[in-house]
Amino acid sequence: MTFRARHLLGIEHLAPEEIRTVLDLSEKYVELNQRTVKHEDALRGMTQINMFFESSTRTQASFELAGKRLGADVMNMAMQHSSVKKGETLIDTALTLNAMHPDLLVVRHPASGAVDLLAQKVNCAVLNAGDGRHEHPTQALLDALTIRRAKGRIQRLTVAICGDIAHSRVARSNLILLGKMENRIRLIGPTTLMPSGIAEFGCEVYEDMREGLKDADVVMMLRLQKERMDGGFIPSEREYYHRYGLDAEKLAHAKEDAIVMHPGPMNRGVEIDGELADDINRSVIQDQVEMGVAVRMACMDLLARNLRAERGRQAVGVMV
Amino acid sequence: MTTLLTNTRLIDPEAGTDNLGALLIEDGLISGLGDVKAPKGATVIDCGGKCLAPGIVDLGVKIGEPGERHKESFRSAGLAAAAGGVTTIIARPDTNPAIDTPETLEFVTRRAAEASPVRIRHMAALTKGREGREMTEIGFLLDAGAIAFTDCDHVVTDTKVLSRALTYAKSLNALVMGHPQEPMLSAGAASTSGKFASLRGLPGVSPMAERIGFDRDMGMVEMTGAKYHFDQITTARALPPLERAKANGFDVTAGTSIHHLTLNEFDVGDYRTFFKVKPPLRSEDDRIAVVEAVASGLIDIISSMHTPQDEESKRLPFEDAASGAVALETFLPAAMRLYHAGQLTLPQLFRAMALNPARRLGLPQGRLAVGAPADLVLFDPDVPFVLDRFALRSKSKNTPFDGQRMEGRVLGTWVAGMRVFGGE
Numbered sequence: 001m002t003f004r005a006r007h008l009l010g011i012e013h014l015a016p017e018e019i020r021t022v023l024d025l026s027e028k029y030v031e032l033n034q035r036t037v038k039h040e041d042a043l044r045g046m047t048q049i050n051m052f053f054e055s056s057t058r059t060q061a062s063f064e065l066a067g068k069r070l071g072a073d074v075m076n077m078a079m080q081h082s083s084v085k086k087g088e089t090l091i092d093t094a095l096t097l098n099a100m101h102p103d104l105l106v107v108r109h110p111a112s113g114a115v116d117l118l119a120q121k122v123n124c125a126v127l128n129a130g131d132g133r134h135e136h137p138t139q140a141l142l143d144a145l146t147i148r149r150a151k152g153r154i155q156r157l158t159v160a161i162c163g164d165i166a167h168s169r170v171a172r173s174n175l176i177l178l179g180k181m182e183n184r185i186r187l188i189g190p191t192t193l194m195p196s197g198i199a200e201f202g203c204e205v206y207e208d209m210r211e212g213l214k215d216a217d218v219v220m221m222l223r224l225q226k227e228r229m230d231g232g233f234i235p236s237e238r239e240y241y242h243r244y245g246l247d248a249e250k251l252a253h254a255k256e257d258a259i260v261m262h263p264g265p266m267n268r269g270v271e272i273d274g275e276l277a278d279d280i281n282r283s284v285i286q287d288q289v290e291m292g293v294a295v296r297m298a299c300m301d302l303l304a305r306n307l308r309a310e311r312g313r314q315a316v317g318v319m320v
Numbered sequence: 321m322t323t324l325l326t327n328t329r330l331i332d333p334e335a336g337t338d339n340l341g342a343l344l345i346e347d348g349l350i351s352g353l354g355d356v357k358a359p360k361g362a363t364v365i366d367c368g369g370k371c372l373a374p375g376i377v378d379l380g381v382k383i384g385e386p387g388e389r390h391k392e393s394f395r396s397a398g399l400a401a402a403a404g405g406v407t408t409i410i411a412r413p414d415t416n417p418a419i420d421t422p423e424t425l426e427f428v429t430r431r432a433a434e435a436s437p438v439r440i441r442h443m444a445a446l447t448k449g450r451e452g453r454e455m456t457e458i459g460f461l462l463d464a465g466a467i468a469f470t471d472c473d474h475v476v477t478d479t480k481v482l483s484r485a486l487t488y489a490k491s492l493n494a495l496v497m498g499h500p501q502e503p504m505l506s507a508g509a510a511s512t513s514g515k516f517a518s519l520r521g522l523p524g525v526s527p528m529a530e531r532i533g534f535d536r537d538m539g540m541v542e543m544t545g546a547k548y549h550f551d552q553i554t555t556a557r558a559l560p561p562l563e564r565a566k567a568n569g570f571d572v573t574a575g576t577s578i579h580h581l582t583l584n585e586f587d588v589g590d591y592r593t594f595f596k597v598k599p600p601l602r603s604e605d606d607r608i609a610v611v612e613a614v615a616s617g618l619i620d621i622i623s624s625m626h627t628p629q630d631e632e633s634k635r636l637p638f639e640d641a642a643s644g645a646v647a648l649e650t651f652l653p654a655a656m657r658l659y660h661a662g663q664l665t666l667p668q669l670f671r672a673m674a675l676n677p678a679r680r681l682g683l684p685q686g687r688l689a690v691g692a693p694a695d696l697v698l699f700d701p702d703v704p705f706v707l708d709r710f711a712l713r714s715k716s717k718n719t720p721f722d723g724q725r726m727e728g729r730v731l732g733t734w735v736a737g738m739r740v741f742g743g744e
Contacts, residue, residue, distance in 0.1 A: 117591065196526070197514040197515030197516070
């Protein structure tokens, strides 16, 4: 078992064996979460602060539940309404919180790189719960776990990621993770929603969704932000649905047993057909939510182990 | 006062030569060159075979007076310049308030003269408040000593306003400096679009925004006949139209910044905000193309684009952090990277850092010639050191070269024959 990271800032910093370690440990927590008594002591006595500078219901709930099930004291701070509005800088906020001696800091921020910046200023473990358009590592890990459980492996699969790639941190993290695990990645979407330099990413790019879905094992849909819909990046919602909305007809181009994923929250009838999203034979969207809690438990458990070890070394004065 | 500098490599950007010799200074002017003997009573300084070049004329330095004196004052900028071998600072008007009236221009001229050991000349805004709506009093400002007119990084988007301002400036033979950039396309951008920006999740601008801005400005120059300088050309795509513009005989010149010549987009690494400059750092291909354009003379001028920012403006998420880097003291050692890489010779560098900017602005500086002002820099291009940003004389310490190995040290700086740095 290998997991050396001090913080979980992005998939970029994880080695393939570290990713496997997270997934293996997550399996244990999936099992725990299905019991009636869902409790462990991995984080007992530790303080976890969830700092969300951007509103979130699902991710925050998932992190909160994960911490509580592992015995941490969890505090939620909705930062978008607080001192930030009074002009306090991110670093001052971080230093203030740091003085309260948290052990785990879960951070979501609208600016790319903001979580990295914050991690430099605190002496606890920092988990990136999404920074701007940069990374959302726990989402990629939970997607990987979902795929591995559905497909029996997380290698040599053809994965189609479809939608607003340019603005999606979920796409970024998944792209890196699936690449590290040696999968074939296809990106599908209108050119206006593709990031620049996409040709150098080592994936295949398709504008035609049917073509892109051909023989895919996994179809990953992305949420289209409302503010990007009207004329800015795409002409209209209905044109988008017509060309890039996933329905049974388009899905038929993928492999027969292809699974359908979505990080949520879904816009039914914009990027995905409602009936298809609920089809328990194809859609693993509910599984993703379930895996989310387990993966976050595993990540926090591993980071807490490293934190304890590091503090132990500091206490006995060993040079790190 | 008479001084003889002997045993020195004379870097002559006009002749393109680099020969051992001596240089005589009398009454603030260069009075002898090459094989000169010390007249009676002269102070003789043995330069130990090090390089002597005309002092740098730095076109486009931001100083925080008025408005942001905590970031940089005329005193701190002047001391930094002296230590960096910059003998003439051409200050930018993007202060708060902008230098857009004869009164503010007189204020900064007086402050600069009191506080700085090196020469400081001032540019004035082209439009009031740099807002792009009404032209400034170009005539009065010229009378008060404005050396050029620019709204700095604010692009005058209203072409009617710009055409009138350029026509008026043309009638007074005033030089206008513009920032080639299409502002709508680059709005919100923190980096150059491409793989790196996409991986980091940073909003990027296409390098074409510079070319589009260039083409528009060239159209305005063709229409008005104005004397025009592009402050920073940083992309390969803007070079062919620049070449055409020059070949067609328009009175245009182009500059670039030392940071765009020595750094590329990857240097940003893990969101290091000291590498956030305007325009953003470019790809390595662009960097090399621009270095070659300086070597060929297509790009005339290298500037430091010295932009002091305090810690608070930089200790922010990358997108929110302020742009700009201090460079007065790192200008010469950074330029030595290009020399040591074999990309530019010392005469070529000083042509772009001293001779061309002085010529373009109508100043007598920038030359190693009898009768030219004795504004000089003595330096050793080979001294290695590791830069410590807290050792900089600028009030702001936002340099991208912090902790980096550099080569090239200024040993002495003279302004009008007076030594303002180095020595005893």
